[in-house]
Amino acid sequence: xxxxxxxxxxxxxxxETGVGLVRGTTLLANAVASSVEEHVRFGGVVPEVASRxxxxxxxxxxxRALTEAGVQLSDVDAIAVTAGPGLxxxxxxxxxxxxxxxxxLDKPLYGVNHLVGHVAAEQLENGPLTEPVIALxxxxxxxxxxxxxxxxxxxxxxxxxxDDAAGEAFDKVARLIGLKYPGGPHIQKAxxxxxxxxxxxxxxxxxxxxxxxxxxxxxxxxxxxAVARWVETAERDGVPVPVPDVAAAFQxxxxxxxxxKAVLACQERGVSTMVLAxxxxxxxxxxxxxxxxxxxxxxxxRQPRLSLCxxxxxxIAALGAAVVERGLPPSPASFASDSSLPVTQVLV
Amino acid sequence: xxxxxxGPAGSPRRGVRSVEAAGKRRGSPPxxxxxxxxxxxxxxxxxxxxxxxxxxxxxxxxxxxxxxxxRHTELLAPAITGVLRAAGADRREITEIAVGVGPGPFTxxxxxxAAAQVLGAALDRPVRGVCSLDVVxxxxxxxxxxGRPFVVATDARRREVYWAGYDASGRRLTPPQVATAADxxxxxGQHLSIAGADDxxxxxxxxxxxxxxxxxxxxxxxxxxxxxDLAAVVVGGYAEIVEPDPLYLRRPDIAPxxxxxxxxx
Ligand SMILES: [Zn+2]
Numbered sequence: 001x002x003x004x005x006x007x008x009x010x011x012x013x014x015x016e017t018g019v020g021l022v023r024g025t026t027l028l029a030n031a032v033a034s035s036v037e038e039h040v041r042f043g044g045v046v047p048e049v050a051s052r053x054x055x056x057x058x059x060x061x062x063x064r065a066l067t068e069a070g071v072q073l074s075d076v077d078a079i080a081v082t083a084g085p086g087l088x089x090x091x092x093x094x095x096x097x098x099x100x101x102x103x104x105l106d107k108p109l110y111g112v113n114h115l116v117g118h119v120a121a122e123q124l125e126n127g128p129l130t131e132p133v134i135a136l137x138x139x140x141x142x143x144x145x146x147x148x149x150x151x152x153x154x155x156x157x158x159x160x161x162x163d164d165a166a167g168e169a170f171d172k173v174a175r176l177i178g179l180k181y182p183g184g185p186h187i188q189k190a191x192x193x194x195x196x197x198x199x200x201x202x203x204x205x206x207x208x209x210x211x212x213x214x215x216x217x218x219x220x221x222x223x224x225x226a227v228a229r230w231v232e233t234a235e236r237d238g239v240p241v242p243v244p245d246v247a248a249a250f251q252x253x254x255x256x257x258x259x260x261k262a263v264l265a266c267q268e269r270g271v272s273t274m275v276l277a278x279x280x281x282x283x284x285x286x287x288x289x290x291x292x293x294x295x296x297x298x299x300x301x302r303q304p305r306l307s308l309c310x311x312x313x314x315x316i317a318a319l320g321a322a323v324v325e326r327g328l329p330p331s332p333a334s335f336a337s338d339s340s341l342p343v344t345q346v347l348v
Numbered sequence: 349x350x351x352x353x354x355g356p357a358g359s360p361r362r363g364v365r366s367v368e369a370a371g372k373r374r375g376s377p378p379x380x381x382x383x384x385x386x387x388x389x390x391x392x393x394x395x396x397x398x399x400x401x402x403x404x405x406x407x408x409x410x411x412x413x414x415x416x417x418x419r420h421t422e423l424l425a426p427a428i429t430g431v432l433r434a435a436g437a438d439r440r441e442i443t444e445i446a447v448g449v450g451p452g453p454f455t456x457x458x459x460x461x462a463a464a465q466v467l468g469a470a471l472d473r474p475v476r477g478v479c480s481l482d483v484v485x486x487x488x489x490x491x492x493x494x495g496r497p498f499v500v501a502t503d504a505r506r507r508e509v510y511w512a513g514y515d516a517s518g519r520r521l522t523p524p525q526v527a528t529a530a531d532x533x534x535x536x537g538q539h540l541s542i543a544g545a546d547d548x549x550x551x552x553x554x555x556x557x558x559x560x561x562x563x564x565x566x567x568x569x570x571x572x573x574x575x576x577d578l579a580a581v582v583v584g585g586y587a588e589i590v591e592p593d594p595l596y597l598r599r600p601d602i603a604p605x606x607x608x609x610x611x612x613x
Contacts, residue, residue, distance in 0.1 A: 046600060048454065048600035048601060049600050051454065051455070051458060052454075052594075052596075052600065054458075054462075055458050055461060055462055055465075055594065056593075058462060058465070058466065059465050059466060059469045062466070062469065063469070073470055088455070089454070089455045089458070092420075092421050092455060092458065092459055092462075093458050093459075093462050094462075095421050096420075096421055096424065096425075096458070096459040096460075096462040096463045096466075097462040097463070097465075097466045099421075099424070099425035099463065100425070100428075100462065100463035100464075100466040100467045100470070101466050101470055102425075103425060103428055103429060103439055103467065104439060104466065104467050104470035104471050105470060106439065333425045333426045333429060334422045334423070334425070334426050335422070336419070336421055336422045337421055
């Protein structure tokens with residue numbers, strides 16, 4: 001069998017500059033430069049800071065990926081780039097870089113969907129997916145339940161957050177209880193010594209009425225406010241805030257509502273495989289609870305390693321590989337990045 | 349670096365609005381032999397103009413300029429392939445790349461810089477940066493608008509301009525800065541008065557005089573940088589070459605998060 005085409009993927013939708021190299025579902029390189037440190041003192045991703053960092057990192061990250069894979073640029077058969085969704089200015093750096101690379105190499109360029117890329121990353125971990133799959137994507141930038149019927153061409157959004165992304169909720173709650181940004185790892189660490197049942201925080205959009213209108217949607221603003229109210233009440237009453245208990249109870253509320261709705265989506269859509277991805281999927285409690293509930297429901301759970309869960313170029317290369325394998329046409333040279341690219345558009 | 353034995357580049361073409369081949373490449377040079385093949389790709393996206401040109405060491409052989417502030421990502425790549433096609437050149441024949449480094453609105457500016465840096469890395473060719481205000485200044489001289497000191501002022505949004513002052517021959521007198529149009533005009537007027545000039549109202553090029561005619565009553569061409577001018581001054585050796593990194597002049601518009609507000613009523 002002839003060797004599968006070598007696909008280079010570029011990702012710049014948020015604060016990670018990623019360049020990955022992939023053949024089929026085989027990972028060759030996954031180079032990432034993160035600007036997360038530059039955002040720490042602002043308590044969240046600052047778009048202009050992220051865009052500046054992307055421009056500084058794009059060529060060095062490209063070189064690093066080639067070295068990691070032990071290939072030359074001239075070996076590359078096609079290029080894939082995140083066309084959206086994401087931060088507008090950040091996306092433009094990657095798209096412009098990818099277009100220039102396509103010109104320099106005279107190779108086809110595919111502008112692809114970031115969200116579907118997260119699902120494609122799983123193929124690099126455990127081999128080809130058997131569609132349909134339900135994907136639970138949780139990160140600082142997005143919180144979605146997708147149904148992917150064909151990784152290269154057909155995906156739909158079943159539900160999403162109506163306000164904060166799960167990762168943002170972690171960041172904001174971390175700040176409330178005096179923990180650092182990014183909130184995810186710090187809350188997880190604090191929660192390890194806490195009792196998740198100590199405080200009953202609300203589960204957003206799970207009431208009977210909400211479940212008819214927002215069956216697969218999420219909301220974390222009410223949870224965040226409930227935590228703030230609880231902490232302030234304790235402070236007002238002069239009671240020391242039990243940070244581990246607050247962290248554990250908050251984390252449990254997020255994990256519960258995420259996994260409950262994702263499992264429900266699998267059951268109601270008759271889908272037997274779930275993919276868990278996105279940076280917040282690194283959270284051990286979310287991983288464990290998803291595993292537990294999938295097992296109980298007879299759902300096969302697939303999740304890539306952390307470096308393929310967070311934003312990266314390999315996931316974009318993986319989706320590019322699927323698109324190339326299907327023989328789909330490259331994107332036009334004049335395509336634009338789209339900060340709100342719908343998930344139904346896998347390829348632009 | 350060895351160049352065309354016949355001397356500096358020919359005059360750039362003006363007012364070309366679409367891709368066109370401006371001449372046959374690789375004809376025999378006037379009065380000499382080519383010592384080195386040059387094919388310079390020049391581009392600038394620091395203003396609403398997406399401008400790309402190819403220069404063969406003697407002349408601009410193809411140029412593409414489109415003014416559209418919102419479509420830099422869409423327009424640049426087709427413009428690059430367009431000039432290559434118009435000149436009958438292959439991208440592997442490019443010997444060097446020149447790029448306007450701004451100052452300019454950040455998002456558009458980065459489109460050109462990302463493209464230039466990646467082209468340079470992928471083709472293994474040097475990338476030369478030039479201040480985009482200098483490119484406009486070279487346009488002023490090339491179009492005969494010199495002869496006295498002048499200002500280049502481009503749109504920095506938020507009611508400000510990016511600007512620099514130049515002498516009659518196009519040499520930069522003040523560093524690139526960002527200021528209101530009135531402050532920029534006053535600062536350069538003061539600079540000229542210190543230098544002993546009588547008339548302190550300097551002509552202005554760039555979009556500044558169109559946007560702020562009170563501050564810049566005397567407008568001169570061009571309104572936008574032209575890649576043809578950029579290519580000509582780089583090939584001709586007149587440009588001050590800098591690293592191909594963005595000249596932002598402004599810090600990112602950011603503030604640390606506000607102290608948390610009470611949710612208890
Ligand atoms: Zn993501």
